[in-house]
Amino acid sequence: MTNNPNVLVKISNAGIQKSGKWLVKDVNLEIHRGKIVTIIGPNGSGKSTTAKIVLGLHKKIEGNVQTFTKKISYVPQKVSIDWTLPIRVLDFMVLTEDLKPQEINDALNLTGVDHLISRNLRDLSGGEFQRVLLARAIAKKPELLVLDEPVQGVDFAGEVALYGLIKKISETLNCGILLISHDLHVVMSATDYVVCLNGHVCCSGTPVDVARDKHYKELFGEKSSQLLSIYEHDHDHVHTADGDIVKENV
Amino acid sequence: MFDDFLFRALIAGIGIALVTGPLGCFVVWRRLSFFGDTLAHSALLGVLLSVAFDLNISLTIFTVSSLIALLLLRLQKTTNLPSDALLGLLSHSSLAVGMVILGFLSFIRFDIMGVLFGDILSVNVNDLLAIWIGGAIILLVLWFIWKPLFASTVNYELAEAEGMNPERVNAIFTILLAALIAISIKMVGLLLITGMLIIPTTMARNLSNNPKQMVILSIIGGLLSVFIGLYTSFEINTSSGPTIVVVALILFILSLIGIKKRNYG
Numbered sequence: 001m002t003n004n005p006n007v008l009v010k011i012s013n014a015g016i017q018k019s020g021k022w023l024v025k026d027v028n029l030e031i032h033r034g035k036i037v038t039i040i041g042p043n044g045s046g047k048s049t050t051a052k053i054v055l056g057l058h059k060k061i062e063g064n065v066q067t068f069t070k071k072i073s074y075v076p077q078k079v080s081i082d083w084t085l086p087i088r089v090l091d092f093m094v095l096t097e098d099l100k101p102q103e104i105n106d107a108l109n110l111t112g113v114d115h116l117i118s119r120n121l122r123d124l125s126g127g128e129f130q131r132v133l134l135a136r137a138i139a140k141k142p143e144l145l146v147l148d149e150p151v152q153g154v155d156f157a158g159e160v161a162l163y164g165l166i167k168k169i170s171e172t173l174n175c176g177i178l179l180i181s182h183d184l185h186v187v188m189s190a191t192d193y194v195v196c197l198n199g200h201v202c203c204s205g206t207p208v209d210v211a212r213d214k215h216y217k218e219l220f221g222e223k224s225s226q227l228l229s230i231y232e233h234d235h236d237h238v239h240t241a242d243g244d245i246v247k248e249n250v
Numbered sequence: 251m252f253d254d255f256l257f258r259a260l261i262a263g264i265g266i267a268l269v270t271g272p273l274g275c276f277v278v279w280r281r282l283s284f285f286g287d288t289l290a291h292s293a294l295l296g297v298l299l300s301v302a303f304d305l306n307i308s309l310t311i312f313t314v315s316s317l318i319a320l321l322l323l324r325l326q327k328t329t330n331l332p333s334d335a336l337l338g339l340l341s342h343s344s345l346a347v348g349m350v351i352l353g354f355l356s357f358i359r360f361d362i363m364g365v366l367f368g369d370i371l372s373v374n375v376n377d378l379l380a381i382w383i384g385g386a387i388i389l390l391v392l393w394f395i396w397k398p399l400f401a402s403t404v405n406y407e408l409a410e411a412e413g414m415n416p417e418r419v420n421a422i423f424t425i426l427l428a429a430l431i432a433i434s435i436k437m438v439g440l441l442l443i444t445g446m447l448i449i450p451t452t453m454a455r456n457l458s459n460n461p462k463q464m465v466i467l468s469i470i471g472g473l474l475s476v477f478i479g480l481y482t483s484f485e486i487n488t489s490s491g492p493t494i495v496v497v498a499l500i501l502f503i504l505s506l507i508g509i510k511k512r513n514y515g
Binding site for chain 2: 052
């Protein structure tokens, strides 16, 4: 047992084997109230698997997982709705918990899809569906929020806004967030702690530490470590249609 | 006017339609139609065991079907065979074992057609009690597990992550299906019970926009099939179980026209 009341989940040396092959191995991480932990890594590096270990969805795991909350919300990587099941956004919002109409509306409003409340889930676009998934997860005011690529298919402006929203939620609800993402540039700027995964934990720490780590550079390339400074650099040129660089006339 | 036996048949039919509506929705949503068939086939084994050992027919069917259902859940976990192969295995072996046992029971007069297609007009007061009390218990249990069952139907891992224990509610649902088959075999027969579960429900899907609406419409579809089917079978002297299912089929076809109208107009 840990004594820190801010710790929501603590996993130590966790791993899982499937047919003799490790899916992930030796994962150590803690999720604290009000903090965002982001897992990054290439395809097949065990990001979703780690999220499922945190959620207790894998039964035969090595190592130790301690969870100190029951108020959990989960946005899975993929949710497919069968045609045989007619279900509106409204029905989906109360899937695991009964909510007041006001709470449903507020949550949908936050993710910008309150106008879709009586639409059928199957009629939504990919981006709209992701916003509904996120709205449902935050509407129940969880203590732990696990988001597996929550903004896939969302347009770029929406993506930035949703990451901003996720940051805001961690503060207003004081909930711990485990975020899995591909969008290095946004993630690295809005996260408290980064875990870089490739079958095992390559490196972890604050975004700045991780960006400087040589393992991170090996995994994502030299360029990605400059992402943090990408906002600062001056764009003094434009690209023509065939890719030539032309000095901008100022 | 209704004869006494027709009145009993009607009461039995209403009771069954009230239960097949909601259960049928989950069967369709969870793609369990073939599973329902397997349970129904295993009911033959139950019927024959009850005849051979002089046991209560509903209870024996319920026990055998539940055992087959739990065996299936177990096999799904421990073997790598796909579900449809496992279902085929259980379905046809229980049917075959049932028929072999029937061979040993040549000393008993046994109406195999009644078991296969139902004999609604032989329903007695005890059967009515089994249908209505059993049906009430099934609906009550379904009411209690509705939320976790529905959540795990939409997304199993999401439901599990958010503390809904889908494995347990799945097992309970399976047992409810076995119970439904046990109380309705005499009325609709083991070859047609899946039809009662599926056809009014698919009709309801064509006309509905949310889960509750679909449940209500499939109950209404089942009730209409029972009313019209019984009346027709009485008027034109056809066997009642199949007639009810044919009426359900006609309602389904009509609902397709409804879909076309909505899509084009």
